[in-house]
Amino acid sequence: MARIKPQALLQQSKKKKAPSRISPTTIILFCLIVFMVVFFIFSAYRHFSHRSVNTEEQIRYGGRKGLSDLKNTDVPKYAIIHTSKGVIAAELFKDGSPEVVDEFIERCQKGHFKGMQFHRVIKHYVIQAGDVHSIGPSEEWTLKGKHYSQLDTSVKHEAFMLGTSKTKHDKKGFELYITTAPIPDLNEKITVFGRVIKGEEVVQEIEEVDTDDHYVPKSSIGIMDVTLEQKL
Structure with a gap:
């Protein structure tokens, strides 16, 4: 067998070690x-x-989460109105008045109702809380003059409904109305977005306070706070 020369071995070694192309x-x-x-x-x-x-x-x-970020099941279902006369609990009609309920919840979160006064009380009709200088549906109702015996007693016009004015709300303009008797033209004047389910006696106690000729309570009656709950 022929022996390979050293130079040939060196050349073969270089060929093996040479890097291959990528x-x-x-x-x-x-x-x-x-x-x-x-x-x-x-x-x-x-x-x-x-x-x-x-x-x-x-x-x-x-x-706080924005209402747009909340799931439908996370939206509060009840409003607890803490007044100087006691506590009123209302169920919110999210399905019936979604935009108004959303606005009401946002105002509650911002403390809009803290210190708000019941500035107009009409016996056997409605109690109103909000801006003292505002003129709302209750003012028109008092000017017309109402006769309780003639009022419609259909469910949508029943007592202890929670509502607000249908007019566009400004920073001070979200009024709260709680009816104390059936009102025939209720839906023409206010948007109903809830119903009192506990504390009817508190509403009636507020209704019975002494008022002047303009239906303004002679003694101060206010809302201390409004809290929101999922369950009662």
Whole structure:
């Protein structure tokens, strides 16, 4: 057998150790992997930074969720009205008056009703809380003059309904009306968005206070706060 010369062995060794060329497919695959890694890191950064901003906003606004972020099952179903005469609990008609209920809940969360006064009380008719200087449906009702014996007693016009004026509300304009008797043209004047289910005796006690000729209570009767609940 012939022996291989040293120079031939050296040349064969160099050929074996020489690096092989990288194929275009390998280069493309490597670039794709790098792109996917960079895209994943960028997406993760955006997600957590956006989450951080939302958390800061919730802390800034007292941790309250916006109504648009709440599921339908999370929307409060009851309003607890704490008055100087006692507590009134009302069921909210979310399905019947969704926009008004949403506005009412937002105003409750902002403390709109704290310190609000019952500034007009019409016996056997309605009690009204809100801006003392406002002129609402109850003012028109008093000017017309009502006769209780002639009132319609249909369910939609029954007593102890919670409502507000149909006029566009400004910062002070969300009035609260609680009927104390059936009212025939109730739906023409106010939007009914709830019904008193507990505390009817408190409503009646407010109704019986002494008033002047303009149906303004002679003694101060106010709302201390309104809280929202899922269950009673």
